[in-house]
Amino acid sequence: MAKPYLSIVIPVYNEADNLENLYTRLINVLDNYEKSYEIILVNDGSRDNSEAILNELHKRRPDQIRVIHFNGNFGQHMAITAGFERARGEIIVTLDADLQNPPEEIPNLVKAIEAGHDYVGSIRKKRQDSWFRRYASRLNNSIRSRITGIVMTDQGCMLRAYKRHIIEAVVSSKESSIYIPALAYSYASNPTEIEVEHSSRAAGESKYNLYKLLRLNFDLMTGFSLVPLQMFTLFGIIVSMLSTLFVVYLFIRRLLIGPEAEGMFTLFAIVYFLFGVTLMGLGIVGEYIGRIYKDVRQRPFFIVRDTLEKIND
Ligand code: UDP
Ligand code: MG
Numbered sequence: 001m002a003k004p005y006l007s008i009v010i011p012v013y014n015e016a017d018n019l020e021n022l023y024t025r026l027i028n029v030l031d032n033y034e035k036s037y038e039i040i041l042v043n044d045g046s047r048d049n050s051e052a053i054l055n056e057l058h059k060r061r062p063d064q065i066r067v068i069h070f071n072g073n074f075g076q077h078m079a080i081t082a083g084f085e086r087a088r089g090e091i092i093v094t095l096d097a098d099l100q101n102p103p104e105e106i107p108n109l110v111k112a113i114e115a116g117h118d119y120v121g122s123i124r125k126k127r128q129d130s131w132f133r134r135y136a137s138r139l140n141n142s143i144r145s146r147i148t149g150i151v152m153t154d155q156g157c158m159l160r161a162y163k164r165h166i167i168e169a170v171v172s173s174k175e176s177s178i179y180i181p182a183l184a185y186s187y188a189s190n191p192t193e194i195e196v197e198h199s200s201r202a203a204g205e206s207k208y209n210l211y212k213l214l215r216l217n218f219d220l221m222t223g224f225s226l227v228p229l230q231m232f233t234l235f236g237i238i239v240s241m242l243s244t245l246f247v248v249y250l251f252i253r254r255l256l257i258g259p260e261a262e263g264m265f266t267l268f269a270i271v272y273f274l275f276g277v278t279l280m281g282l283g284i285v286g287e288y289i290g291r292i293y294k295d296v297r298q299r300p301f302f303i304v305r306d307t308l309e310k311i312n313d
Contacts, residue, residue, distance in 0.1 A: 004032070004064075006037040006110065007089030011079035016049040017203035023057050023065075026103045030064075033107055040066045040083040041097075045073035058308040066309035074302035076158075076207070077180050082302055084167045088311075093161045094180070099202040100128070101159035107154040109161035112194055118163040121181065121189035123154040124198035133206075140217050148224035150182050152193075155220070159196055160184075175293045176301050177219040186224065222287050228287065232281045239274065 008026065012019070019041075030037045041054055054067045068082055080094055090114050095101040105122070112120040129132055137156050145151060162184055168224075169187040170180060185191055208216070221228055253260070 003088045004036040004038045007087035007092045008039045009083030009094045010075045012097045013044040014046045014048045019053045029103045042068045042079040042083045044079040046072045062310045069306040071303035071305040078302045092167045102197050105196045115191045119191035120161040121193040122157045122159045122196040125195045128200035146229045177291050179220045181201045228284050
């Protein structure tokens with residue numbers, strides 16, 4: 001198959017109950033759209049029946065459907081990266097496999113790229129997630145935009161379109177903890193956002209628990225900014241200055257009034273507070289060092305076990 005105009009990249013992790021539906025809706029939209037396309041489905045080490053279904057989908061449309069099987073679970077963003085490495089389209093679109101992002105929106109994203117934008121983000125019109133997820137995301141969004149200076153109204157929505165050169169820049173970034181929408185945004189010169197529909201998960205359950213979400217957000221903060229470290233330094237400076245004043249005050253008080261032994265528990269409170277803050281600071285430093293450690297080891301970010309594709313160019 002010759003180089004397609006569109007590449008659709010979809011990470012798949014235990015989505016057996018969604019794949020058939022996803023296939024039908026995608027094919028339906030793209031066949032009517034009259035642009036050449038390829039769909040790259042990256043199986044991120046699924047342990048359900050996804051693998052067999054993906055193989056079957058490839059057989060149905062060997063010219064359009066490419067399947068990459070990972071050797072284990074390396075995470076959504078690594079799965080997308082693997083898809084990007086292999087994507088051949090002029091325009092690359094990402095979406096989730098669980099049908100929360102309607103494939104019917106793809107033409108709208110492409111239209112915005114064709115209008116001259118190199119990055120099209122999306123804002124979920126009526127987000128269909130639990131209130132906890134919605135509020136946690138809102139908080140994350142505002143902290144992240146303040147710390148990293150990256151303007152994304154809705155960072156969590158993966159339905160996005162990119163021009164080829166942006167994806168090439170993302171692929172050439174050799175970082176192990178990446179957050180694709182933000183990284184791509186930082187390479188874009190003319191980004192925009194459009195509103196898209198959002199549905200609740202068609203089948204199965206979210207692959208992100210609170211812990212995984214937290215990890216992802218740390219990736220975002222540490223990957224794009226040194227502000228957490230700098231805030232910490234600033235806090236340290238302020239505390240030392242206040243402590244110096246306090247020491248001077250105690251010294252003068254001691255000379256004028258004499259020794260004091262009261263207020264022990266207040267002292268405990270203050271010490272515990274500062275101890276907590278110190279541990280947090282160590283943690284922040286650790287987050288950065290851990291990522292540096294991961295990157296200096298230079299282990300592969302993911303391992304591809306098998307690919308099913310028919311390419312001849
Ligand atoms: N996903 C993946 N690897 C993972 C977790 C998720 O490839 O380790 C895929 C998943 O199959 C889906 C997309 O990433 O296509 C988004 O995951 P999910 O719907 O669970 O996230 P949520 O919508 O709850 O944020
Ligand atoms: Mg989802």
